[in-house]
Amino acid sequence: MDVSRLLDELNDKQREAVAAPLSNALVLAGAGSGKTRVLVHRIAWLMEVENITPFSILAVTFTNKAAREMRGRIESLMGRSLHNMWIGTFHGLAHRLLRAHHAEAGLPENFQILDSDDQYRLIKRILKAMNLDEKHWAPRQVQWYINGNKDEGLRPQHIETHGDHIQKKMREIYAAYQDACDRSGLVDFAELLLRAHELWAKNPDVLAHYQRRFRAVLVDEFQDTNNIQYAWLRMLCSGDTNNIMIVGDDDQSIYGWRGANVDNIQHFLKDFDNPTTVRLEQNYRSTGNILKAANTVIDNNTGRLGKELWTEDGQGELISVYAGFNELDEARFIVSKIKDWLHQGNALKDTAILYRNNAQSRVLEEALLHEGIAYRIYGGLRFFERQEIKDALGYLRMINHPHDDAAFERVVNTPSRGIGEKTLSQVRETARAHNCSMWQASQLLINEKALKGRALNAMQSFALLISELEQATTEAPLEEQADVAIRQSGLYAMYQAERGEKAQARLENLEELVTACKQFIVPEEAEEMTPLSAFLAHASLEAGEQQADKDQDAVQMMTIHTAKGLEFPLVFMAGVEEGMFPSQMTNDEPGRMEEERRLCYVGMTRAMQKLYITYAESRRLYGQDKYHTASRFIKEIPADCVEEVRLRTTISRPVHNRFSQATSHASFEDTGFQLGQRVVHRKFGEGIVLNYEGSGEHARVQVNFDEFGTKWLVLAYAKLEQA
Numbered sequence: 001m002d003v004s005r006l007l008d009e010l011n012d013k014q015r016e017a018v019a020a021p022l023s024n025a026l027v028l029a030g031a032g033s034g035k036t037r038v039l040v041h042r043i044a045w046l047m048e049v050e051n052i053t054p055f056s057i058l059a060v061t062f063t064n065k066a067a068r069e070m071r072g073r074i075e076s077l078m079g080r081s082l083h084n085m086w087i088g089t090f091h092g093l094a095h096r097l098l099r100a101h102h103a104e105a106g107l108p109e110n111f112q113i114l115d116s117d118d119q120y121r122l123i124k125r126i127l128k129a130m131n132l133d134e135k136h137w138a139p140r141q142v143q144w145y146i147n148g149n150k151d152e153g154l155r156p157q158h159i160e161t162h163g164d165h166i167q168k169k170m171r172e173i174y175a176a177y178q179d180a181c182d183r184s185g186l187v188d189f190a191e192l193l194l195r196a197h198e199l200w201a202k203n204p205d206v207l208a209h210y211q212r213r214f215r216a217v218l219v220d221e222f223q224d225t226n227n228i229q230y231a232w233l234r235m236l237c238s239g240d241t242n243n244i245m246i247v248g249d250d251d252q253s254i255y256g257w258r259g260a261n262v263d264n265i266q267h268f269l270k271d272f273d274n275p276t277t278v279r280l281e282q283n284y285r286s287t288g289n290i291l292k293a294a295n296t297v298i299d300n301n302t303g304r305l306g307k308e309l310w311t312e313d314g315q316g317e318l319i320s321v322y323a324g325f326n327e328l329d330e331a332r333f334i335v336s337k338i339k340d341w342l343h344q345g346n347a348l349k350d351t352a353i354l355y356r357n358n359a360q361s362r363v364l365e366e367a368l369l370h371e372g373i374a375y376r377i378y379g380g381l382r383f384f385e386r387q388e389i390k391d392a393l394g395y396l397r398m399i400n401h402p403h404d405d406a407a408f409e410r411v412v413n414t415p416s417r418g419i420g421e422k423t424l425s426q427v428r429e430t431a432r433a434h435n436c437s438m439w440q441a442s443q444l445l446i447n448e449k450a451l452k453g454r455a456l457n458a459m460q461s462f463a464l465l466i467s468e469l470e471q472a473t474t475e476a477p478l479e480e481q482a483d484v485a486i487r488q489s490g491l492y493a494m495y496q497a498e499r500g501e502k503a504q505a506r507l508e509n510l511e512e513l514v515t516a517c518k519q520f521i522v523p524e525e526a527e528e529m530t531p532l533s534a535f536l537a538h539a540s541l542e543a544g545e546q547q548a549d550k551d552q553d554a555v556q557m558m559t560i561h562t563a564k565g566l567e568f569p570l571v572f573m574a575g576v577e578e579g580m581f582p583s584q585m586t587n588d589e590p591g592r593m594e595e596e597r598r599l600c601y602v603g604m605t606r607a608m609q610k611l612y613i614t615y616a617e618s619r620r621l622y623g624q625d626k627y628h629t630a631s632r633f634i635k636e637i638p639a640d641c642v643e644e645v646r647l648r649t650t651i652s653r654p655v656h657n658r659f660s661q662a663t664s665h666a667s668f669e670d671t672g673f674q675l676g677q678r679v680v681h682r683k684f685g686e687g688i689v690l691n692y693e694g695s696g697e698h699a700r701v702q703v704n705f706d707e708f709g710t711k712w713l714v715l716a717y718a719k720l721e722q723a
C-alpha cells in the first residue's frame with residue numbers, strides 16, 4: 001500500500017498527529033477540525049507503518065453508531081476487513097472484557113445486562129422488599145445515587161456517610177440492590193465499567209495480558225469521559241509498551257450533568273508519560289459565517305483551554321434567525337424551508353432538526369407528518385410512543401371506552417396502587433370465563449366480593465377513579481380531560497417524585513400532551529366522533545407510523561446531545577429562546593450556563609452549509625402560554641453573520657428584542673388575517689389570532705378570546721373583523 005495515501009488528504013498539523021512516533025498524545029481541537037478523521041488515519045498508519053496488527057489496537061468512541069462508522073472508514077482506507085480490531089464504546093468494550101473473563105470478574109457465564117428501565121424496576125422491588133416508601137425514597141433518585149457512585153468507582157463499603165441517616169439508608173439500598181444483582185447475575189450499565197475496572201485491579205495477570213496486547217489505544221470525544229472510564233484507561237496504559245492517543249475538545253464537553261469530567265484532559269497531561277499535544281485549527285466542515293458565529297458564542301465561556309478555528313471556505317450564507325410567532329409557526333417555517341431544500345434537488349437525510357429537549361419534537365413531528373415528509377428520530381422514541389405518553393393515553397382510553405383491555409392493563413397499577421399480579425390474573429380469568437372486558441370483570445369481582453382486603457380496596461379505588469374521571473370530564477374541553485386525567489390519576493405526581501433528568505423530561509412530555517390536545521383539530525372525516533375519540537385515533541395512527549426505514553431518505557431529528565460528532569449540510573436549531581435554551585434550570589446550578597453554551601456550540605458546529613436558528617415568541621409550556629425572548633446565545637452571535645428571515649409586526653405583545661423591530665406581514669395566504677392580530681367576533685368579543693389551518697373556504701383560525709379562551713373558527717362562517 002502506498003503510505004502517502006494515508007497522509008494526502010490531511011493538512012500539516014493533522015499529518016503531524018497521524019505520523020507521530022509512538023508515544024502518548026493529545027489532539028486538542030475545535031469542532032470540525034478533523035479529530036475523528038485523524039484517529040481513523042492514525043489507526044491505518046499504525047498498521048501500515050508501525051506494523052501494529054489490528055489485534056493490538058483498541059479504539060473507543062462515544063456511540064455505537066460512531067464505532068460502526070469508524071470501522072467502516074478504516075476498512076475502506078485499508079481495503080480489507082478488520083474484524084479482530086476492537087472498536088466500541090466504553091460500555092461495549094467493558095462488556096466484551098467481562099464476557100471473556102466472567103469468572104475472574106466474579107460473574108456467572110450467562111450474566112445479563114440490565115438496561116436503565118430494568119434497573120429502575122429492580123430498584124422499586126428492592127425498596128418494596130425493604131419496606132421503604134417510594135414517596136421518601138424516589139426510585140429514580142436511588143438509581144441516580146447508585147450509578148453516580150459506580151461512576152466514581154465506589155462500592156457501598158467505600159462510601160462515607162458521616163453518620164447521616166439518609167446517606168446511611170441510601171448506602172443500605174445500594175448494597176441490597178447490588179446483592180440482588182449479584183445473586184441473579186445482572187449487570188447494569190455503570191456496573192459494566194466498574195467491574196471491568198475491578199477485573200484488572202484484582203487480576204494483575206489479566207491486566208498484563210491486555211497491556212501486552214493493546215499496544216495502541218485511541219479515544220475519540222475524550223472530553224466526555226467520566227472518572228471510572230479515565231481510571232480504566234489509565235490502568236490499561238500504565239504498561240511499558242502502551243501508547244494512547246486521545247482527541248477531544250473542551251468546548252464540547254456536554255455531559256457534565258452525567259458525571260463526565262472535562263478536567264480529565266488536564267489530568268491526562270499530568271498522569272501519562274511524556275504526552276505531546278497537537279492542536280488543529282483549520283475547520284473543514286462549516287462556512288466562515290457559521291464558524292465565526294460559533295467561535296464568538298463560545299468565547300463567552302471562561303476557563304477554556306483556548307483555540308480558534310478558521311476555514312479556507314468562503315463566508316457562505318448568513319445564519320438565518322427566525323422568530324416564530326409561536327411554536328406552531330416555528331415548526332411550519334422549518335418545514336417550509338425543508339420543502340424548499342427538497343425542491344432544489346437536495347436530500348432529506350442531509351437535513352437535521354436539533355432541539356434542546358425531547359418534548360420539543362412533538363410539534364415538529366406533527367408539522368412534518370402534515371406535509372408527508374419522512375423523518376427519523378435518533379436516540380429516542382417518537383412522541384406518541386414514549387412511556388409516559390402511553391400511560392396518559394391509557395387513562396384517556398379508559399375514559400373513552402373502559403372496555404379497552406390493553407388500556408386497562410397499562411394503567412390499572414400505574415402508578416402503583418397495590419394491585420398485584422395475582423389480582424390481575426383473577427381479573428383476566430373472570431373476563432375469559434364471562435367473555436367480558438377486564439373492566440367488567442373487575443366490577444364483577446368487586447360486586448361479588450370475590451376480591452378481599454387490600455386487593456378489593458385497591459380495585460375499588462381504581463374503578464372509582466375511572467368513573468370519576470369520566471364524570472368530571474365528559475363535558476370538558478379535550479385539553480382539560482387530558483390535564484385532569486394526568487393529574488388525578490397520580491401519573492404526574494409519580495413522575496414528579498422520581499426527580500432527575502429523565503423524570504423531568506417525562507413531565508415535560510406530559511405537559512406537551514395537554515398542549516397537543518389543545519392544538520388538536522378534529523379532522524373532517526372524524527366529525528361524528530367525540531373530540532376525545534378523534535384524538536385517540538390520531539395518536540394511535542401517529543404511533544403506528546413506523547420510523548422512516550433505515551434506507552429511506554428522511555429528515556434527521558435529535559437532541560443536540562445526540563448530534564455530537566455528526567455533521568449535516570442543512571441544520572435547524574429550534575427553540576433557541578431564553579427559558580428553553582439555556583434551559584430554565586440552568587440558573588440554579590453553577591457551571592450549568594457554560595455547559596449550555598457548549599451545547600449551543602456543539603449544535604451550531606454541526607452545520608456545514610446553512611444554519612437556521614429559530615425560536616418562538618410564545619410557546620405553550622407546562623400548560624401555560626409563556627412569552628420568551630430570543631436566547632442570549634442568539635444575541636451573542638455577531639450581527640454581521642446573521643440575517644432575520646422574516647420581519648413581522650408583533651401586535652400587542654410585550655416582546656422586545658433586536659429581531660422584532662421592523663414590520664411586514666405574515667398573512668395566511670388569502671385570508672387577510674395574520675398571526676398575532678387582534679380581532680373581534682360577534683359573540684366572543686375580542687381576541688388574538690394564534691394559529692391557522694387550511695386556506696380558502698376551509699381556512700380555520702385559532703383565536704384566544706379575552707373572555708372565552710381559545711377557539712377554532714371556520715373563517716367563512718365566523719365573520720371575524722379586525723379589532
Ligand SMILES: Nc1ncnc2c1ncn2[C@@H]1O[C@H](COP(=O)(O)OP(=O)(O)OP(=O)(O)O)[C@@H](O)[C@H]1O
Binds near residue numbers: 285565
Ligand atoms: N484535511 C482535510 N481535508 C478535507 N476534509 C477534511 C480534512 N480534515 C477533515 N475533513 C472533513 O471535515 C469534516 C469534519 O471532520 P471530523 O468529523 O473528523 O471533525 P471533528 O474534529 O471530529 O469534529 P467534532 O468535534 O464535531 O467531532 C469531515 O467531513 C471531514 O471529512
Ligand SMILES: [Mg+2]
Binds near residue numbers: 035036037220565
Ligand atoms: Mg469527531
